[in-house]
Amino acid sequence: MLTRLFSDPSLLPEVQKYSGWVEDSESEDTKAKDDDLDRGCALKDEKMEEEDEFLEDDSRAASEMAAEDEEDDEGEEDEGGEENEGDRPKKRGPKKRKMTPARIERSKLRRQKANSRERTRMHDLNSALDNLRKVVPCYSKTQKLSKIETLRLAKNYIWALSEILRSGKRPDVVSYVQTLCKGLSQPTTNLVAGCLQLNSRNFLTEQCQEGGRFPGPNPSFSMHPYPYQCSRLSSPQCQSSSMPNSHTLRTHAYCSTYESLYAGNASPEYNSSEYEGPLSPPLCVNGNFSVKQQDSSSPDHDKNFHYSMHYPALPSSRPPGHNLVFSSTGMRGGVHSENVLPYHDMHMHHDRPPMYEELNAFFHN
DNA sequence: TAGGCCATCTGGTCCT
DNA sequence: AGGACCAGATGGCCTA
Numbered sequence: 001m002l003t004r005l006f007s008d009p010s011l012l013p014e015v016q017k018y019s020g021w022v023e024d025s026e027s028e029d030t031k032a033k034d035d036d037l038d039r040g041c042a043l044k045d046e047k048m049e050e051e052d053e054f055l056e057d058d059s060r061a062a063s064e065m066a067a068e069d070e071e072d073d074e075g076e077e078d079e080g081g082e083e084n085e086g087d088r089p090k091k092r093g094p095k096k097r098k099m100t101p102a103r104i105e106r107s108k109l110r111r112q113k114a115n116s117r118e119r120t121r122m123h124d125l126n127s128a129l130d131n132l133r134k135v136v137p138c139y140s141k142t143q144k145l146s147k148i149e150t151l152r153l154a155k156n157y158i159w160a161l162s163e164i165l166r167s168g169k170r171p172d173v174v175s176y177v178q179t180l181c182k183g184l185s186q187p188t189t190n191l192v193a194g195c196l197q198l199n200s201r202n203f204l205t206e207q208c209q210e211g212g213r214f215p216g217p218n219p220s221f222s223m224h225p226y227p228y229q230c231s232r233l234s235s236p237q238c239q240s241s242s243m244p245n246s247h248t249l250r251t252h253a254y255c256s257t258y259e260s261l262y263a264g265n266a267s268p269e270y271n272s273s274e275y276e277g278p279l280s281p282p283l284c285v286n287g288n289f290s291v292k293q294q295d296s297s298s299p300d301h302d303k304n305f306h307y308s309m310h311y312p313a314l315p316s317s318r319p320p321g322h323n324l325v326f327s328s329t330g331m332r333g334g335v336h337s338e339n340v341l342p343y344h345d346m347h348m349h350h351d352r353p354p355m356y357e358e359l360n361a362f363f364h365n
Numbered sequence: 366t367a368g369g370c371c372a373t374c375t376g377g378t379c380c381t
Numbered sequence: 382a383g384g385a386c387c388a389g390a391t392g393g394c395c396t397a
Contacts, residue, residue: 103367110383115374117384146370 137180138188138195149188156180 075248129147136153145153160179164171171179177196181189 025369111375114384115375118375119373121385148370316397 069283138192140191143191145191149184153180153188153192154181156184240278 103306128242129150132154133150136150136157138145138153156179160171160176161181173196177193180196181192251258
């Protein structure tokens with residue numbers, strides 16, 4: 001019977017892929033089906049046998065019905081709803097086709113295909129969402145943001161970056177974090193704060209007191225690169241960093257997206273599956289445009305991962321026109337101090353909106 | 366146990 | 382007719 005059901009070769013792979021279904025999909029354990037689709041047939045053998053009988057009966061009935069249909073003057077497979085197909089006058093209005101077993105079977109097959117497509121579509125959507133999770137300032141494979149929170153955080157992040165670009169000024173840390181956390185739930189706020197190595201309660205309450213200054217012990221904000229602080233407390237970088245509030249995190253599994261950017265490929269510790277994949281985006285509020293580390297041997301390396309910033313009049317220690325280039329080169333194992341520049345070093349000397357073209361090019365590469 | 370989140374199914378609508 | 386997209390319904394899982 002199943003061979004008949006799967007007689008269409010084009011349908012076979014997809015149908016088999018989701019072969020957990022048979023007749024009544026609502027009665028299926030959808031979880032098990034999702035977890036082990038390939039095993040679906042085996043799991044449902046008993047039911048499928050019953051289904052086979054059911055469909056075989058349907059098939060016979062359908063064949064008989066089809067034979068009758070061929071004798072029909074209209075050539076219609078069926079029509080007239082529940083009324084007999086006798087000498088009765090035809091009804092007006094939209095015809096409600098009778099659901100013959102064959103039609104039911106086709107409808108089921110259509111529905112199952114649609115379900116399969118819908119699953120695939122949702123999986124694709126979730127994959128895209130996962131990718132988005134990796135580029136917002138808070139990524140943890142073990143503690144995933146919910147879908148809605150991911151979208152909210154992404155929106156806030158885009159907004160924050162836009163504001164930075166628009167104003168060309170360094171936002172204070174507190175307002176930056178508040179922007180990021182706008183509309184987020186408290187757990188997500190904590191999570192983001194954790195990723196930023198801030199105590200959310202502090203930054204939420206001390207802004208007024210501190211006039212927006214970083215509430216931590218180091219107001220000069222010399223902590224290493226913001227905002228992608230190490231949050232993985234076990235990492236050497238984390239252990240060496242002076243982040244007194246890190247213990248307030250719900251978990252130390254929060255990803256240090258920043259460090260992962262630069263240390264991920266170099267340090268075996270970051271090669272764990274916990275922090276795989278593309279990581280968070282390149283912008284740091286302290287003015288560092290950093291990029292995901294990639295193989296510098298890549299032919300596109302320079303094109304994709306160099307971002308040049310032009311300095312205004314700089315102290316003599318820095319040559320005029322010096323480009324701040326954040327590439328993967330020389331960034332392994334952490335951020336080179338010469339590349340971690342205070343924000344005031346990145347002010348644009350152009351009046352135009354800073355770096356729009358470059359940043360657009362960067363993000364679209 | 367309630368509520369949040371999620372995956373899946375399902376039927377409707379629109380478009381090709 | 383079939384596919385894409387959408388929203389509602391449903392049930393499972395997890396956590397406070």
